[in-house]
Amino acid sequence: MTCEGLAIGDTVWFEIDVTAEECIEGGTTSFSVSPVGFSEELLVMVDVICGCDCEKEGITNSPECNYNGTNQCGMCACNMGRYGDECQCSGESSSVGDDRLACIASGSLSICSGRGECICGECVCNKQKDPTQVVSGEFCQCDNFNCPLFEGQLCGGPSRGTCVCDRTTQQSTCQCTAEYEGDSCNCLRSQEACIANNGLICNAHGTCTCGACRCDTDSPFKGPTCFDCATCTGQCEVYQECVQCKAFNSGPLTEEQCDMCTVEVIIVERFPEVDYPYNCSVNHIDNCTIVFIPYFMDGEDAVPVIYVLEDTVCPRGPVAPGVDARWVAVGLAIAIVLIGILLIILYKCYIMWLDRKEYNEWEKEKANAQFSQNENPLYKPASTVHKNPAYGAQFSDTGEQAPALQEKS
Structure with a gap:
């Protein structure tokens, strides 16, 4: 038995039933x-x-x-x-031991999940003091008082859902009403609170979760319906996507999202002569621009009427209509690279031509060169002759004739 929500000083009463099974x-x-x-x-x-x-x-x-x-x-x-x-x-068809095993859920060690008694191979769940609290399930594993809480009530209270035993998981779970969803029935199913002034859910710049918008982190649009934009100029960026899809069937919105746009888009040849707070423009295909004006008849807090010029404004210049300037830039970049490669090849060919020309001149000079066979005046023999002056004087004292020295070559 467990007690929850106790505070210091609280008193808890326990009732224990004791049964003697034998003397x-x-x-x-x-x-x-x-x-x-x-x-x-x-x-x-x-x-x-x-x-x-x-x-x-x-x-x-x-x-x-x-x-x-x-x-x-x-x-x-x-x-x-x-x-x-x-x-x-009856003990004829089964034994007490077999009955007890039949009362143990798969993956559990407790008979009847510890919250019931096994009788004839079936679990009889314990009754609670509070008659509104019921333990149920094949193995007494479910109840109607242990589901998630929302705002301090089980499943958010009777108006949102009730705590039941899920037949698939055999666990206590919240069964929400048609208007709510979530583990504790804490989320609204309706997306009405997420619809922005232009009719789009979260202004197509976020997702509607639990009846509230979660705006994209990289989007400048914030607020309860992702409709507020502190960095936007007027209301141009707020309505430009609806204008693109309704007037020219273009832009980032899907067909389903475009149908949600509640603004009235009127295509005109020229704008009516009324006062407008500002003019708006948005990029279109072929490097052209869509021009439109929001007309607020009941103030800027109301949904405006959008007047759109039927003809887009295209620039006059070297880029002809129908040609995307981005592809022109890509073509120029490729042309510059190819020209650079061609110049490098031409330079390499010129260097090779110079090298071949110098080599041919050297071959020609080599063929015309003649060498003389005369003796080199700088040449000296490899051996020398030396005479000992004392050698001749020794023989003159004895009267003998000194032998002649032979030159060595």
């Missing part, structure tokens, strides 16, 4: 009760009475026991082969 030796036992998170506990002493005088007055095959047991002291003592609080279960 206890000595007739006395005890158990303790303690709330989770508290160190204190309550010790309960129990005296078990195994015999009562009313047992002698039991009603055999009592209707309270489905005619399959004896009613003794208000409880059923089942006949052989029968079990259950009212002897409603």
Whole structure:
């Protein structure tokens, strides 16, 4: 059992039912009760009475026991082969263990999700103190009091939705009314609050979620319906997309969005002679411009009448009508690149021609060159002759004739 929303000083009352399933030796036992998170506990002493005088007055095959047991002291003592609080279960087709397994949901370990009793292989869910709170489901896994809250009420209150058991997920979920949606029925289905003055949902600059506009982050349009533009000049940008689609079937709006435009667009040859707060223009195809004027008959807060010139204004110049200036720029850029590549090729060819010309001149000079076979005056032999002056004087003292030295070559 769990308690929610408690504050310091609150008092909580617990009611505990104790049932003796068998006689206890000595007739006395005890158990303790303690709330989770508290160190204190309550010790309960129990005296078990195994015999009562009313047992002698039991009603055999009592209707309270489905005619399959004896009613003794208000409880059923089942006949052989029968079990259950009212002897409603037969032991011939299944055992108690098999019945308990049939009461455990897939992926769970608790019998009847811990919120019911398994009887004859089926879960009988516990009843709550509040009669409006109901535990339900095949395994007592659902209830009608644990759905998401909105504004402090389950599913936003009865006017928005009710808490039911989803048959697919077998979980408690909000079943919203036709006007609301969301996990807690917190969102309006209607997009009426998202319609801008021009009839578009969020002015085509946002998305309608839960009955409110979420404007695009990169859009200058803000406000409750993404209609306010602090950086826009007058109301030109507000109505230009509707003018494009209604008058010339162009622009970013889809056909469905264009049908939502509530402004009245009137195509004229020239503007009526009335006072206008400002003139507007928007880019069109072929580098032309759409010119229109919003006429506010009941002030600028009202939806205006849009007068649009039937002829677009196209510039006069080198770009002819029907030619997109962007493609002209792309063509010029490609032409400049090609001219640059051509000049580089011509320069490379000129350099190669000069190199070949110089090479041919060198070959010609090489063929005309002649070399003389005369001895080089700078040439010297590789060996030299040296004479020892003391060698001749030694032989003159003895009267002998010195041998002649041979020159070495």
